[in-house]
Amino acid sequence: MALTHTPTMFRFGMATQPPTDFARTLRLSAAEPARPGEPSIRQVLAEVGIDPSQAAQLSAIARDAPHGLAGRVQAPLLLVAGGKDDKVDVEGVTDYVARLQAMGKPVSLLVDPDEGHNARNPLARKAQLQLLLQMLHRHLGGPPAPPPDAELAHYLARNLRANGALGR
Numbered sequence: 001m002a003l004t005h006t007p008t009m010f011r012f013g014m015a016t017q018p019p020t021d022f023a024r025t026l027r028l029s030a031a032e033p034a035r036p037g038e039p040s041i042r043q044v045l046a047e048v049g050i051d052p053s054q055a056a057q058l059s060a061i062a063r064d065a066p067h068g069l070a071g072r073v074q075a076p077l078l079l080v081a082g083g084k085d086d087k088v089d090v091e092g093v094t095d096y097v098a099r100l101q102a103m104g105k106p107v108s109l110l111v112d113p114d115e116g117h118n119a120r121n122p123l124a125r126k127a128q129l130q131l132l133l134q135m136l137h138r139h140l141g142g143p144p145a146p147p148p149d150a151e152l153a154h155y156l157a158r159n160l161r162a163n164g165a166l167g168r
Contacts, residue, residue, distance in 0.1 A: 003077060004069035012139040012165065013073075014132055016080040017117050019088045020096035023062035027052045028089060067092070070099045076106040076165035078135055080128055082115035097162050108165040110156075123155050130156070134166050 003013040019025035026045065030052040034040035042052065051057055062068060077100065081093040090111060100107040110131060112124045119125050130152060133145035148156060 004066045004072045007072045007074045010075045012076045014078040017088045021067035022065045023058040078108045080110045083113035085117045087117045106164040109162040
């Protein structure tokens with residue numbers, strides 16, 4: 001979001017499990033049943049005055065979301081998503097990446113098909129750190145990331161879906 005609203009402030013961006021179209025995320029979340037012992041998302045949203053079924057209420061949220069402002073992105077962007085994320089749909093993230101790629105924007109995307117909203121697999125977390133270190137080196141001049149071991153290299157080869165921000 002910061003790269004769309006303050007595009008010249010950052011040298012690169014990284015977002016994990018990014019709701020690129022927050023209005024869509026709110027609508028999908030509101031349709032889900034409540035988890036045991038918790039209020040539904042629809043109830044939580046109602047407490048702050050948001051009704052996801054009201055298009056007018058979501059239009060301002062949609063207008064300010066990164067998905068609709070992809071043209072503003074100037075800095076390289078690394079996105080991380082989980083294929084089993086129950087809060088942010090991976091299709092929205094991949095659609096955003098495709099939109100950025102069509103505009104010639106430098107974007108990289110790591111998708112672990114087995115991860116949810118927060119990476120639990122130590123290898124997935126290690127991959128995110130590896131890519132962050134590469135971004136820091138490439139775009140801020142930090143020390144180079146150590147080369148990945150064979151297991152990490154295989155994981156990255158399987159799950160790195162776009163790689164324009166890392167310059168490989």
